[in-house]
Amino acid sequence: MFSYCTDPGTLEGLTWLSCYLTTGKHQSIYWAVGTVLLLLAITAPTALLFGFGGASAARSRFAPLSWFGKIYISVVRGVPDIAFFLFFVIALDQAFEWVRHKVKCPDWDQEVWQGNDFVVCAEAKLPLGNAAQWVHETYGFFLAVLTFAIVFGAFAANVLYGAMQAVPRAQIETAEAYGMSNRQAFWRILVPQMWVYALPGLSNLWMVLIKATPLLFLLGVEDIVYWARELGGSKTAQFTDYPHPDWRMWYFAALLIFYLGFTRVSEIVLDKIMRRLTKGQATMAGEAQRKAAA
């Protein structure tokens, strides 16, 4: 990276460190931080969408739809979430390949499950066997995002369902008295009002989502945990210009500090948003704010 880095063997102290931390491999871990942020940026709205769907389904008058919503919400409660992550990644991958198999190779005579193997025709493989490396990585990332969205969607659905129930019943009754249809009452009265009730739960969910991002590692994405293990392991002078003993402890200490900082910043920002949203609301917090100002 820097001009003085050509012969690392002669360097000492901070100069050595500045060269060491900017090697090509270290660039990958900085990109991996970007991957984590990208995952958060994509997953949060997607999970919210899934959650909104789940919560509206659970409220539905049509019984099977409401059962579906309620099962989706409650099934995540009793089971460790990491099991869901491991399950969905394989299950989704197989589901996609199976559907493509049915569409692309209708005259395939063999069984799809042959004993211990899951066999689909070559055209149905995802990604295709001859695809480039980045396609494989993007597909893996996409599966991870979908898995996160399904699992966190269930949590968001639970929060939003509670928020929809918390909107005073009289509001809906008033809407009905004005002659609004169910759909109109839902979109014009319920949805705009529920956010105040949902926000504490959703901000809690955001914190949890941040803390769940290292699980990307389990889904086979090369994220910061992967690179911390790779880069921290002891290196001999044979293979690298920067030999060092086992430093994985320091790499994970750095990750720990990264996550602590990230949660702290989110806490402060969410606090600000909450304070702005409660302003003028007829809740206890809003009342306290009004009194403090007066």
Added chain:
Amino acid sequence: MSCWDTIADYGLRSLGHGERLLPRSDFTLCQQFTLIGSGMIWNIYFGTLALISGFVLATAVAMGKAARNPWLRKPAEWFVFVFRGSPLFIQFFFAYFLFLSLKSTYPVFSPLTAAALGALIVLFLNTAAYSAEIFYGALQSIPKGDIEAADAYGMSGWSRFRRVIWPTMLRLGWPAYTNEAIFLFHATTLVFFSGFPTIKQKGDALYYASYFADKTFNPFIPYPILAFYFILLTLAVIFLFGRVNARLNRHLPQETRSRIRLRPQLIR
């Protein structure tokens, strides 16, 4: 081979007893149920011991956080912040590599690199931090009148804490603490997926479930079995904690007793 033979062979496999080799082909449902169930021993071991030891530390940290003396308050606040603000997964990794480098300098620390002790310490500190936050919240919401009544009876110091503050704190915090216990049990599944290695394939329930899923390429059997076991465990925890809750609330009229409500709190 009947199912009883399988249970005899693999029932205690997670502790290293019975058949040495794990099944490699022709997986039966019985094998999957037995091995995953055998792995549950570790989940129960980690959860129970961490919960019991964590409870003691949590009470101390909650008191420390509520203390007026900054020398007590600040360390307690930092302890809670560090363990609640970072992912448990990273904590496991960090602790494992910390123990590993301790071991290379002082061989005394070598037992810590095994999951049975090292992971237990991490879980103990983690649950202590989460429970301390719950107990701290409960401590803050003890009715003023209760403490005034204790003062009026001439109680102070230890006897006031033992007879009034502590029982009330537990009673108020218990529903939330039940949730914490449930999610601590769920968190035990992370142990063998972080740094801590399995020795001779002695793993927990999720380790065996993912073993089967990897071997059979069929996630639709082992993971639902795992889910089944965990739902049973969750129900057992709710039952036991419900009994304690009933005892803590036994002096109150029926309607005002706090009921335990299960709330998803998710990953840590």
